[in-house]
Amino acid sequence: MTAEEPLLQATNLHTWFELRQWGFLRVGSVRAVDGVNFELGRGESVAFVGESGCGKSSLARTLLGLHKPTHGDVIFEGEHLSELKGEARRQYLARVGYVQQDPFGALPPFMDVRRLLSEPLIIHGVTDRDERERRIRKVLEEVRLTQVDEILPKFPHMLSGGQQQRVVIARALLLEPAMLIADEPVSMLDASVRVEILNLLRRIQQERELTLAFITHDLSTVRHYADRIFVMYAGRVVEQAPVERLLDNPQHPYTCALLAAIADVDADNALEERAVPDGEPPSLLHPPEGCRFHPRCPQAMAGLCDRQDPPLFEPEAGHYSACWLQDPERG
Amino acid sequence: MNRWMQGLRELKGYPSAVGGLGIILFLVALSVYTVITIPYSEALDRWRGGEHWQMHPVNAGPVWADRLLGGNLPQTRVVESENAEVREAPFEGGKQVRIPLTFEYDNEGFPSELNLFLNQKGTQQEAFVRLTWHTPSGEAIPLGGQRVSEESRISISQNRALEGRLGMVPHVGLFAGDSDPADPEAERGEYRLTIDAMLFDPTAELEADLAVYGRVHGLAGTDYQRRDLMLALMWGTPVALAFGLLAAVGTTITTLVIAATGVWFRGWVDALIQRLTEVNMILPMLPILVMVGTLYSTSIWLMLGVVIALGIFSAGIKTYRAMLLPIREAPYIEAARAYGAGNARIILRYMIPRILPVLIPTFVTLIPTFVFLEASLAVLGLGDPQLPTWGKVLNDAQEQSALYNGFYYWVVAPAVLLMLTGLGFAMFGFALDRVFNPRLRTQ
Amino acid sequence: MTDAREPLLQVRNLQLHYRTRRGTARAVDGVDLDVGRNEALVVLGESGSGKSSLAKALMRLLPRNLARFSGGVTLGGDDLMAMDDEHFRREVQWNRVSMVMQAAMNALNPVVRVGEQVAEPLRVHRGWSKDAAMERVVETFATVGVSRDFVTRYPFELSGGMRQRVVLAMALVTEPDLVILDEPTSALDVLTQASIMNVLKRIKREQGTSFILITHDVATSSELADRVALMYAGQIVEQSDARDFFHDPAHPYSKLLMDSVPRLHQSEPPGYIPGEPPDLIEPPTGCRFADRCPSRFGRCSEDPPAFELDGDRRVRCWLHEEGTDHDG
The missing domain is CATH 1.10.3720.10 (MetI-like)
Structure with missing residues (x-):
């Protein structure tokens, strides 16, 4: 992190979804994002890691302005997202690019590549056809789809998965964003292409000095592509640290469990069972009191973890963990 | 696309x-x-109907259907005075005109209707016409006479007196020849309708069109309004x-x-x-x-x-x-x-x-x-x-x-x-x- | 370690082609496989390599546009290819070989209680009474780690991980000799994945079941594998012991693939394989990987046979031609 003003700041961000019956009776709220604070610096690559249902995708959508935060706010380049209206909001959308999980689904199947890449430009008022063509060709080169003339008239289903994802990335870059949000950008791709796409994202991020928020469930891919990691559980960030420190010296029991569950390829893996915490992530409709991980935590302390929500402790500089085990006052 | x-x-x-x-x-x-x-x-x-269709038969079937079944029912034909050898004989204060309207008839069955359209031009005076029907066998049947004004239609088929004389509706009777009235058959050959007209103005002209309506018409036939x-x-x-x-x-x-x-x-x-x-x-x-x-x-x-x-x-x-x-x-x-x-x-x-x-x-x-x-x-x-x-x-x-x-x-x-x-x-x-x-x- | 045993499943020159609008797709094109008793064979491959078609061919779940299905398959000495469909369906499917299909957890019947769905193979194929079947279902649920209360639940009341366990129970309830798992964990979270793999390990250890695990995920595959078969464009390019494969892959494609696997504790970034896999409809003549292969040479324009290497290893690559000489 740098000392200068952060590009994006999430302050006490909550995104709850109201559950209604018959369209109007309020039954409760699904607390998808439930009190998240962080700052993302310019040119930084961060990873949000967690299981499905931990709120990482809802967080991404909130940052993209697709969901309205229930409480708290996102401050981007000094402006409050919730106060942006009309043209200012559109300008914001242009400043944040979005790369989705399913590259085929992310491209309108009835538009050819030229058409679908023109769309964002048309929406953002680039009326000159030649200007659009020039910008489209430029980003396609940037994502290494070098046979531009071959690619432009193709429909998404004629492209391979890797090419589709490159087109998605190109589309995210068209409007010259300051930040890119990539939601599981490689989980639907073949192993052999994944690394290629991740390298591409990383290179573009560094060349353009973008802020890259990269959402994944797979800790093993994170090391080379992110500077910092946020581990999320049940709508909250439970641990955050620079990538090396988090992977080599995890603090939160949930992070430890995640890391223990991942196999580095080895034939011995087949010989023994892995330690996996019992149970499943809690319901976001009725999250448990206290620490949200305590029902599954092997180190849970009765009377503390099931009563009080742990704040973020800082066991080492720049490494935060929301666990009572890291409470310096506990000794 | x-x-x-x-x-x-x-x-x-x-x-x-x-x-x-x-x-x-x-x-x-x-x-x-x-x-x-x-x-x-x-x-x-x-x-909307009316005059446009007056030369069309009523309720005629399509020609092709009849021909396909080996029939030979008549189609409508119009015999016009323009092509006839008209003879004129002037007299004082007018002229006498004889128009023979001749046609070959070699169809099976009888026409569905007979109408004569007369059109006198160049005068307000009514003319007097007498009609005679000549069959191929040489028989001459007088159809009576009547006054005609500028434009008139003589509906031969509607001639009750004639029908009484022939014992059949005129458009059948006039074509039946000597055949059995109970099961008439059309006589084939050359028919002639002679129109003897007295025009009471020397400058007047008389045009006559004889419509011998058929029983089949065109590709689709006709309806009750022709x-x-x-x-x-x-x-x-x-x-x-x-x-x-x-x-x-x-x-x-x-x-x-x-x-x-x-x-x-x-x-x-x-x-x-x-x-x-x-x-x-x-x-x-x-x-x-x-x-x-x-x-x-x-x-x-x-x-x-x-x-x-x-x-x-x-x-x-x-x-x-x-x-x-x-x-x-x-x-x-x-x-x-x-x-x-x-x-x-x-x-x-x-x-x-x-x-x-x-x-x-x-x-x-x-x-x-x-x-x-x-x-x-x-x-x-x-x-x-x-x-x-x-x-x-x-x-x-x-x-x-x-x-x-x-x-x-x-x-x-x-x-x-x-x-x-x-x-x-x-x-x-x-x-x-x-x-x-x-x-x-x-x- | 499998040398001495008589293989449970032997597959020889299996072909499964189907017609498409553009021509015949050779999804499985001359596959040889052996699976020993109590052995887990992992079939690795990228999407479109024909690995799922291979699983379907083994279960005889053939597509309607089938163009060719031939080769030799024996299970415990019985010639499966000689059986007619009815006989195969009654004697083999579910009884001796069962399968967990890709995304099967989303294919559960939403209006039937999961217990009844799991009991179905017993009731239909074995004609068991409802009570006996249910008792067995509860036992199987215990093996895969599903509480017995869930027997009367409907699929939508279960989490993804639980549904996957239920599907697994369905495959195990008849106690088959061989279970084919097609991407059993690909849609699941890391922790759920790990616990499902734990269940599979336990079943293999305690019940002596054999597995064919079909996946594209090298890391997950290492959790169960005794042997690994790597598929590329409808063919098996390398088949080796898991230890050899993971630590010293022989085929250039295996090497690149292993190099592309991200590892948690590794300082170099992983590599990747440039290019795209070939079309199954008109596969290139010669070695199918040659276009993307960094070590191709003149010989690669001919189709390489599977060379036998030390340690019961078969590699379809001309680089290992001399390996045959060493061996024999």
């Missing part, structure tokens, strides 16, 4: 598509030809196609846009659209159309408007909604929102095009249902009062008890055209469905 071209290319592999498209193209070509050769106003004018049914059958085509196409386009597009709007905005918008649809679904369309037709106007364009208006909130909304709901959640729509696409753009550019290929076949098969609807209305007597349409022809036929009287062609021709339309669009539509609806593919 590439996908459409590919789909069209695939269609060639389906015989039903080729057949259906052939029928549709034939109907379209017929429409274009009709509209060019018989302009709209002229068609309306002619269909109108050539071909006119209605031909003009029915563009009317039916236009009605079907406009109604299908109107209902499909509005329904689609409304369904997509409801799906996109959800909440009360969707709920309102759903409730309106449900109410509209239980409203019966035909009785409403009958009511509008009876109480207000039966103009085909008003009917079209009502059909579209009732079709807007039709059951199609439910189907389209079901198809659009998953599309609403498609990642590419989320992406579009993330780069700032507005609501209208998402609905029109992102949601609707996604289901269009699946709708094309439905759309094609929808066209004939509206064609049939229009025909049904016309059969029920709610057809457009002026336009000749297939349904109107059927309606006339029904009113004149066509089938009871043996005028099968009057019913069969419009019915066949209606069925052909249905068949063509259905064959084409089902083939399209296979191409554009992957679930129905056999491979």
